[in-house]
Amino acid sequence: MSVTEHPDGPPDWWIYRGTGRPPHDIDPVTLLPAAPPWRQFAAPPEADVVPPDDGEADRRIGTEYHLSDALVDTHEVEMVNAALYLRRPLLVTGRPGTGKSSIAYKIARELALGRVLRWPITSHTTLKQGLYEYDSIARAQAAGGRLSAPGKQNGTTGEPPIGEFIRLGQLGTAFLPRRRPRVLLIDELDKSDSELPDDLLSLFEDGEFVIPELARAARRTNVVEVFTADRAQKAEIFDGVVRCAAFPIVVITSNGEREFPPAFLRRCLRFETRDPDIGQLAAMVASHALDAGVSSRPDLVADFVERSAALGGLPSDRLLEAVYLATSGVYKKNDESWQRLMDALWRQLNSVVP
Structure with a gap:
């Protein structure tokens, strides 16, 4: 993963800086x-x-x-x-x-x-x-409804505006x-x-x-x-x-x-795009306001990175789902039930469930 290598801060020509923080003093x-x-x-x-x-x-x-x-x-x-x-x-x-x-x-x-x-x-x-959708049938029906309205003579009401x-x-x-x-x-x-x-x-x-x-x-x-x-x-x-x-x-x-x-x-x-590293994955978890006090989170991120590398890549949202389960009290690192859950959750997308 390529990270910034600018000790004096981001280059002046950057408008978008990738941090997710808009500047407070300028548009x-x-x-x-x-x-x-x-x-x-x-x-x-x-x-x-x-x-x-x-x-x-x-x-x-x-x-x-x-x-x-x-x-x-x-x-x-x-x-x-x-x-x-x-x-x-x-x-x-x-x-x-x-x-x-x-x-x-x-x-x-x-x-x-x-x-x-x-x-x-x-x-x-x-x-x-x-680009756009034009509902010609609805317009024709609206025009017919106007012409057939009680007390109206043919042609006096005109067609409804096409923009509608x-x-x-x-x-x-x-x-x-x-x-x-x-x-x-x-x-x-x-x-x-x-x-x-x-x-x-x-x-x-x-x-x-x-x-x-x-x-x-x-x-x-x-x-x-x-x-x-x-x-x-x-x-x-x-x-x-x-x-x-x-x-x-x-x-x-x-x-x-x-x-x-x-x-x-x-x-x-x-x-x-390339696979996010551990620091970026941890920041992603934090950005979704999941419980930052869960002591298991660093282990989960490291486990996810290891499993993803072994399987040739896993979608990042699978980590979010695992962390959410952990915040719900499911997580015990060496628990067999938890390992079965992770085996099912962290599975290649194109694999067949046995």
Whole structure:
């Protein structure tokens, strides 16, 4: 594990420091330099909307996430900052359980960017699903209900506003023209079909996309208010185009189950996670506010590291589960019952239970 080697403190160019502690005296986003000329987008920024965290960050990285400078993975921090400066997506690879997706939540918390927009990928996920959804059936039913209302003549009520039936997805919401970038987590892209990475190329390059249903209606009304992926939030769309002002902070995770097209990789920065060491695992346990007074915790962390190495890697959340059981009074180091529990809990994910 690569740790910081800066005796005089973190380098000045670091905005994200990986400690989970936002600065108290300055907005870290204001430290971000202007985007490179080839990554600047023309949309005029609108008022910032920073939805509060919905609790997902607490579940992912804990309520008191904090690392000392000595425990920070220098390479991770360097790559995150490079992605921030260059306005490029960060493709994070590595085996399951090494904290790939948690990077997005650490960035959002440390830079005070609010709720992470998480877009989970499956084999059936399409680009349009991530951008927006249009419920044409509900709109037709609403229009029919208006026309058939008692006392109304045909054509006098008009169609309901189209924006009432359009909702931006997590991906589409991330590209709204805000001054502050949103953090977008595209989770497990390697599970997608073969077309999705290529479909993302234009969006990553141009920073915009068209909603055809609104573009066709632009002659009648060029401004339409639609729902977003944030609860109870709406946004105005001009001429049917969503165009970003600040390119979102995009974290893409992959378990390495497939290769991505060269054109897609060229638009991303790449970082591979490594297994956390004992100090980082202990900090992870502390961040989830588990009982710090449990005398067995150091032994559990050491046992977990040894078992993980023997099995070729275990997900870190298995350690959290073991510590939670220990805080519940189950733990006795040499107890046979405890050993059976750990054998069942700390098992390779692809092994078959005998």
